[in-house]
Every structure is written in structure tokens, then in C-alpha cells.
Amino acid sequence: MTDKDAFVLANTVAVAPPLVPEITLRLAAEVVPLWQKTEEELAELGVPPPYWAFAWAGGQALARYILDCPEIAAGKQVLDIGSGSGLVAIAAARAGATSVLAADIDAFALAAIAINARTNDVRLDITGADLIGGPAGFDLILVGDLFYERPLAARLLAWLTPLSMPVLMGDPGRSYFPKAGVEKRAGYKVQTTRDLEDREICDTGVYALARD
Ligand SMILES: C[S@@+](CC[C@H](N)C(=O)[O-])C[C@H]1O[C@@H](n2cnc3c(N)ncnc32)[C@H](O)[C@@H]1O
Numbered sequence: 001m002t003d004k005d006a007f008v009l010a011n012t013v014a015v016a017p018p019l020v021p022e023i024t025l026r027l028a029a030e031v032v033p034l035w036q037k038t039e040e041e042l043a044e045l046g047v048p049p050p051y052w053a054f055a056w057a058g059g060q061a062l063a064r065y066i067l068d069c070p071e072i073a074a075g076k077q078v079l080d081i082g083s084g085s086g087l088v089a090i091a092a093a094r095a096g097a098t099s100v101l102a103a104d105i106d107a108f109a110l111a112a113i114a115i116n117a118r119t120n121d122v123r124l125d126i127t128g129a130d131l132i133g134g135p136a137g138f139d140l141i142l143v144g145d146l147f148y149e150r151p152l153a154a155r156l157l158a159w160l161t162p163l164s165m166p167v168l169m170g171d172p173g174r175s176y177f178p179k180a181g182v183e184k185r186a187g188y189k190v191q192t193t194r195d196l197e198d199r200e201i202c203d204t205g206v207y208a209l210a211r212d
Contacts, residue, residue: 004111011037014119017055017087018191020063025085025116028053029195030165031049033193050202057190057202059084062135062170063091064187065206066142068096072168076139079103081131081146086124088144088170093122100195101125101138116117126159132159143169147177160209167209172202182207 001009011034012026028050038050066073066088074096081103089102102113102124110128117124126140132155141160146169147153153176160167161181171177172190180202186206194200 002111003207004108005115008108008112008115008198010039011050012053017060017063018065019060020055020087020091021189022067023063023087023090024119025055025087026053026112026119027055027085031193048106050108052104052106052112054196055085055087056145057172057192057197057204058143058147058170058174059087060170060190061186061188061204061206062142062144062168063087064188065168065170066091066095071175072166073097073140077139078099078140078142079131079136080142080144082144083126084144086116088142089113090117090120090122092140092142093117093124094120094136097140099125100134101127101129103129105130132156136163136165139165141165141167142167143151143167144211145170145172147171147174152174153177164211166211170204171207172197172204181211182211 013029015027067107073092078092078100080096083089083102083104084103089100092100184205188204190202
């Protein structure tokens with residue numbers, strides 16, 4: 001077991017996200033202690049906030065949609081970009097994807113994704129490379145809750161827009177989610193916590209990037 005595996009296991013509990021009860025993830029039991037711990041104890045090492053320790057509303061909605069409409073991912077080579085806990089990638093694997101690459105630039109997320117894949121008995125490929133802007137040989141790209149920062153949103157859209165394969169995005173109305181060029185496919189009320197969001201229920205959509 002690596003130090004990162006040990007950190008993930010020591011700071012999380014096994015729970016099922018409310019909208020996706022069939023998937024069990026290692027998630028923070030309480031938001032504030034882990035966030036503070038990461039900031040205070042690990043800031044010197046340049047460790048980012050532990051996004052991987054939460055099942056974000058956008059990811060929950062996207063995972064729910066894929067599990068309910070498995071034909072979207074079945075038989076496909078799928079990329080889950082910004083995978084965090086691995087929730088969306090695990091849903092795609094459960095839906096019968098031929099392969100799923102879970103990508104996240106946070107090394108702790110990579111440990112969490114591997115642990116969560118094992119717990120849910122699915123096989124994922126996992127990478128810490130920043131794939132945004134690079135070649136994209138996938139049949140389907142999944143984006144769970146990544147429009148929370150302007151530079152990241154801009155890079156993502158500049159990369160995704162010219163690609164030809166379907167792109168599905170789960171988003172609860174983040175500031176930098178595109179206002180045009182998307183088609184809503186489903187809507188969910190996702191239970192979350194006020195420590196993480198400013199509401200307890202997030203109206204969250206699943207959108208396809210519009211293609212001409
Ligand atoms: C808000 S979390 C969403 C996690 C997950 N998709 C979900 O919905 O629960 C955003 C994740 O994107 C990751 N991320 C940020 N920039 C990235 C990049 N350029 N490539 C891959 N992952 C990135 C972060 O490390 C974080 O784990």
C-alpha cells in the first residue's frame with residue numbers, strides 16, 4: 001500500500017452517493033476536517049484540495065444517467081476526464097464500456113480511483129497525465145462537474161468543441177458551464193451538503209455538447 005492509498009483510506013469512509021446507491025466509494029465523512037487537513041498539513045507539498053473525496057453533484061447526475069441508459073457507454077472506449085473519486089468512470093464500466101480511462105491530475109485522486117474501482121469490481125485504466133488539448137482516441141468523453149474554474153473551463157471547451165465523438169457533461173449550474181452549444185438530456189435533484197455547496201439539493205443537468 002502506498003502513502004497515498006493509506007491517506008485515502010485513513011480519511012474516508014465507504015459510502016454510496018445518494019443518487020447512485022449501487023456504487024460504493026471512499027468519501028470524506030465530513031467536509032471541513034479533511035479539507036483543512038489537506039490545506040494545513042500538505043500545503044507545503046503543493047497538494048491540491050481533496051476533490052476526490054466527494055461525489056460532486058455533476059458526477060452523480062452523469063453516473064446516474066449512464067447507469068440508467070447503459071447503451072450510451074456499452075461497447076465504447078470511454079474517457080472520464082477529471083475523474084476525482086472515479087464515480088463516472090465506474091458507472092461507465094458497469095454500463096459495459098469496452099475500456100474506461102479515468103484521468104485526473106491529482107495523485108491522491110489516482111489512488112482513490114484505484115481503490116474505488118477495486119471496491120466496485122470494475123477494471124479501469126488510470127492516468128495522471130493532463131490529456132486536455134492532446135489527441136483523443138475515444139468513442140465517448142464524460143465530464144463530471146469540471147466547470148468550476150474559468151481557466152479549466154476554457155481549456156476544456158477549446159479542446160472538446162472541435163472533437164467529433166459525443167461528449168456528455170454533468171453540471172449543477174457552475175459559473176463557467178457554457179450557456180450555449182449544449183443540449184440538455186436529463187435533470188436530477190442531487191442531495192448534497194451545505195459545507196460543500198450553498199444548498200442541500202442541487203438541480204443538476206446532464207448535457208451533450210452540441211454538434212453541427
Ligand atoms: C469537482 S471534481 C469532479 C470529480 C468527479 N468528476 C465528480 O464529478 O465527482 C474536479 C476534478 O477534476 C480534476 N482536474 C482538474 N483539472 C484537471 C485536468 N486538467 N485533467 C484532469 N483532471 C483535472 C481535479 O483534480 C478534480 O479531481
